Amino acid sequence: MAAPAPISPLAPKSFADLPAIRGLRFASAAAGVRYAGRTDVTLAVFDAPARVAGVFTRSKCPSAPVEWCRARLPRGTARALLVNSGNANAFTGHAGLDAVARVGAAAAKAIGCAAEDVYMASTGVIGEPLDPAKIGAVLGSLAAAAAPSGMSEAARAIMTTDTYPKVATARFEVDGRTCTLNAMAKGAGMIAPDMATMLSFAFTDAPVAAPAMQALLTKAVAKSFNAITVDGDTSTSDTLLLFSTGAPEIADPADRRLAGFRRALDRVLLDLAHQVVRDGEGARKFVEIAVEGAASARAAKRIAMSIANSPLVKTAIAGEDANWGRVVMAVGKAGEKAERDRLAIWFGATRVAAEGLRDPAYDEAAVSAYMKGEKIDVKVDLGIGRGKARVWTCDLTKEYVAINGDYRS
């Protein structure tokens, strides 16, 4: 492995302090799964059974821990979460499923719960067998050391090629009671050397039952983690789990008492999703693509993702060029309804194209100055309907190619 990369220039200027959540403790350890001299295993323990909801990769070749979690999710309760970095335990055949079962059993024994209540996630190299003994060796001390203050350290232990830990927190009220939501994520845009993962874990003490958690989580993901892309490559291991230590009082996701929780969840996941993009490999620009006036919201999102995944759009932004012709190309290839002569495109506040051709009034100097900034907003109005969507991405730089192509050559 090369020396750690410098922190992304797009990293947040400060990191959130995470308040403790009653009944939830963390511990991290250096188990030597792959990396030396850093923590690589983290354990979260719930003193009483917690409610759990989850969203996973859509890959047809998911990792062994993804299969494990997906199979246990319908039970809706958890006593522990165990995450390792350095090895994704993906494409490891039956040995991979065996390793998950062994680690799960060892964790259950250390905590004193059923293996069914242990959730697991792994991130790192794929195709290498995961040695369950390495993780097993630290489980006893992790269970003993777990403390309410350990979540920031956990956010570091799950990093792979991330240049900074990603955390977010929010306070909100449910039925007059103040509640907390803490969340962490790892991922340099779903991707990394040897392929990695977007993992995210959120914890709350809100009094919400599992079905409502699942419904609100699924909705929040569509507007956050499923609205970002670094390179369009989907991990085998993407995992997002939401746990609640609160009493399962409110089961209807539409219950008005959950409005504050819903807003907090939306805000915290969007914050983390943006942090993932800002740590995108080689990223120098944080890019927001807003599409409006599309035939439907679904069409708007597909068009926005077509723009956000276009290597030509992303290299142009890296080159600080307001190349709206490439935006037209990306709209055209999305396969959704578009009428060339109704299309309008903005970079920042400047409309550069309208009614099927270059806006004759646009100030090239102003746009050139805008393109030198760190945050670039691209807006497209299709002018044919009311569908809209917003997605986020980063530019495509030579550093991306170097990170993903030079590491072994």
Add this chain to the structure above:
Amino acid sequence: MAAPAPISPLAPKSFADLPAIRGLRFASAAAGVRYAGRTDVTLAVFDAPARVAGVFTRSKCPSAPVEWCRARLPRGTARALLVNSGNANAFTGHAGLDAVARVGAAAAKAIGCAAEDVYMASTGVIGEPLDPAKIGAVLGSLAAAAAPSGMSEAARAIMTTDTYPKVATARFEVDGRTCTLNAMAKGAGMIAPDMATMLSFAFTDAPVAAPAMQALLTKAVAKSFNAITVDGDTSTSDTLLLFSTGAPEIADPADRRLAGFRRALDRVLLDLAHQVVRDGEGARKFVEIAVEGAASARAAKRIAMSIANSPLVKTAIAGEDANWGRVVMAVGKAGEKAERDRLAIWFGATRVAAEGLRDPAYDEAAVSAYMKGEKIDVKVDLGIGRGKARVWTCDLTKEYVAINGDYRS
């Protein structure tokens, strides 16, 4: 514009000599559409009406000349083809359609035919108005100078960021008569600074009628130009036209007398498609992706394209790394049926993964040596059906980002 790029290291070692086709003449000129000091307009004239078939971009924002050609294709006859480089006449609104109509009328006058029989294509910068007067000014001399030997020069006149002209030829027999097929293409992978185009034009004297030409062309494209990708970005201007000066004797594409023509068409278009990939921006490796054992041929092609378009697979190949984990990832994200534990992957002759995990027998040194070569074959067997497909791509290098991101910064 920067100095011309050096010829791609993947360029063919020699270029085909194109024999003349009776009744077909070419001339090229430097009209100064955008480039200085080079030819940028080419005219092909048919002495008698030729049969024509065509395939165009699927972009929802096609260029003005694409709309012109598509509307005229059902007539099935052509007297001229006029192509310019330097300006794609795309996203130019009603002025763009006007420019096409004016250029078409001027060409028709110079040749002495109906404007309906003039086919046109444009490639180069988009969003800039195309000045019809520049092309109009050279039409008289082009019509006068047109000669049977001018096709190789035409292949140069239609280049944009191509580093070499792309031509191919074949001889075949139809009903005991020897016939010829000549073809040319331009494109550095459908893409270029300011966005460009894949254009290709084929000419034959085979005695084939337009419906048979169209059917055979559509089939040949699926296995050639629609089986290549440099970066997954689709041009607004992609145009492939096939003309025949022969008598329209054979109208049934399944007629056995057309077997030689069909094979020649398949071979020539595949040759040109490979030449386009070999001129892919920044390409250093020519990559063949073969997928077999898929649920269907369509599924196999989607999986193959998912691998061929993956930035992580392409950067790994640039780094000479047989990173089969990224191939698994790309199979998984394609959305087609796959069973992890039946998947097998080869780089060249070496099977690196089988039955859901790394092949324990594989020789890492042999694969490392193989990855240093110029031609890289990746094979995936899904082990679940009989569907198969082959596609071609190139690696993703820092030069790609430089060509597409540095040109204005």
